[in-house]
Amino acid sequence: MNSKPIILAISLGIILGTAFILSPPFNMQSGTSSQLIINEKPSGGDFQLTSSEGQHRLSDYKGKLVLIYFGYTFCPDICPTDLGNLSMAYQGLTQTEKDNLQILFISVDPARDTPARLQKYANYFEANIVGLTGKPGTIAEIAKRYGVIYAKVDTHDNSKNYAVDHSAFTYVVDQKGQLQTQLPHATSPKQLIKTIRHYQSHS
Amino acid sequence: MKKTLTAFSLGLLTSISSFQAMATQADDISVSDPFAREVPPGAPASASFMTLDNMSDQAIKLVQATSEASKIVELHVHTNDNGVMRMRKVEFIEIPANGQTVLNPGGFHIMLINPVTLLKVGQTVSVQLQFEDGSTKQVDMPVKSVKNRMGNMNNGMDHKMKHDMSGHMH
Numbered sequence: 363m364n365s366k367p368i369i370l371a372i373s374l375g376i377i378l379g380t381a382f383i384l385s386p387p388f389n390m391q392s393g394t395s396s397q398l399i400i401n402e403k404p405s406g407g408d409f410q411l412t413s414s415e416g417q418h419r420l421s422d423y424k425g426k427l428v429l430i431y432f433g434y435t436f437c438p439d440i441c442p443t444d445l446g447n448l449s450m451a452y453q454g455l456t457q458t459e460k461d462n463l464q465i466l467f468i469s470v471d472p473a474r475d476t477p478a479r480l481q482k483y484a485n486y487f488e489a490n491i492v493g494l495t496g497k498p499g500t501i502a503e504i505a506k507r508y509g510v511i512y513a514k515v516d517t518h519d520n521s522k523n524y525a526v527d528h529s530a531f532t533y534v535v536d537q538k539g540q541l542q543t544q545l546p547h548a549t550s551p552k553q554l555i556k557t558i559r560h561y562q563s564h565s
Numbered sequence: 566m567k568k569t570l571t572a573f574s575l576g577l578l579t580s581i582s583s584f585q586a587m588a589t590q591a592d593d594i595s596v597s598d599p600f601a602r603e604v605p606p607g608a609p610a611s612a613s614f615m616t617l618d619n620m621s622d623q624a625i626k627l628v629q630a631t632s633e634a635s636k637i638v639e640l641h642v643h644t645n646d647n648g649v650m651r652m653r654k655v656e657f658i659e660i661p662a663n664g665q666t667v668l669n670p671g672g673f674h675i676m677l678i679n680p681v682t683l684l685k686v687g688q689t690v691s692v693q694l695q696f697e698d699g700s701t702k703q704v705d706m707p708v709k710s711v712k713n714r715m716g717n718m719n720n721g722m723d724h725k726m727k728h729d730m731s732g733h734m735h
Contacts, residue, residue, distance in 0.1 A: 446711025
């Protein structure tokens with residue numbers, strides 16, 4: 363048996379892998395790790411969740427660039443920072459760019475975030491954000507596919523005021539529903555606009 | 566004997582007067598760019614941020630904060646664990662000797678839990694800082710929005726504005 367094709371395949375794998383690590387789509391902010399981890403690259407994919415207006419599937423937004431953020435309304439600092447930046451980015455887009463974009467806010471705290479509460483919170487950011495929630499099991503399954511980690515923090519004093527640790531990435535899903543990349547916490551509005559334009563011009 | 570007594574009295578007086586002249590930790594801390602965040606509807610907590618400068622040769626600990634704006638005020642920190650933001654309550658926030666500690670989004674912050682009224686842009690919030698020696702400092706700060714350019718962007722003009730609007734420290 364000839365071992366050459368195997369060696370060739372391995373070499374190709376190494377080259378591609380290295381290229382993947384070394385070449386982000388464009389310059390990310392330094393000091394933050396934003397790239398998908400190659401070994402456990404999240405697969406993403408379609409899902410169905412509940413908004414204040416009914417059921418929504420990710421595939422409903424096919425043809426648009428979709429940005430997904432996982433958070434919760436009781437979030438005191440992290441979510442407002444990221445959604446605030448998304449809001450500022452949205453305000454900086456042209457009407458066509460806005461029309462070709464959908465931002466989704468998925469709750470990692472379905473016990474407290476009702477669809478109505480979630481939507482009221484999302485509307486505050488004036489970026490046409492759709493708030494989505496669902497059964498805990500459904501959200502856990504989607505989170506796993508997107509590589510989102512979240513966990514309720516136990517508090518002894520006040521059980522109603524618990525915090526939820528969560529991944530603070532913004533997930534970029536292209537017009538075909540494919541997960542493309544993730545942006546780190548506190549990505550600037552300028553960088554968000556750059557990302558949106560990059561993926562909208564490559565559709 | 567008399568001489569000794571005089572010397573003793575003098576020594577006592579000197580020590581008392583020098584003790585009185587000693588600055589409290591609150592006096593040694595200078596606060597700049599304080600602000601609190603406007604609360605989105607439904608959010609039960611706001612956060613307050615500021616820069617603390619320690620002008621003394623000893624580390625100073627901020628041990629507590631109180632505010633009329635909120636029933637529960639806690640000191641918190643965020644840590645970024647591979648993209649997972651974890652928020653934890655801390656017992657104190659230390660400002661190093663002749664150094665600076667910045668309370669900013671994603672890091673240290675003073676949590677205003679269950680604000681008495683919804684915090685809105687245009688309002689001023691007062692937060693009382695308490696240091697390890699028991700001394701306190703009141704900080705008046707503007708409420709800012711996360712979705713507003715002027716309230717969030719770090720450009721020179723905004724910096725100047727923050728200074729002008731940050732109110733007075735006591």
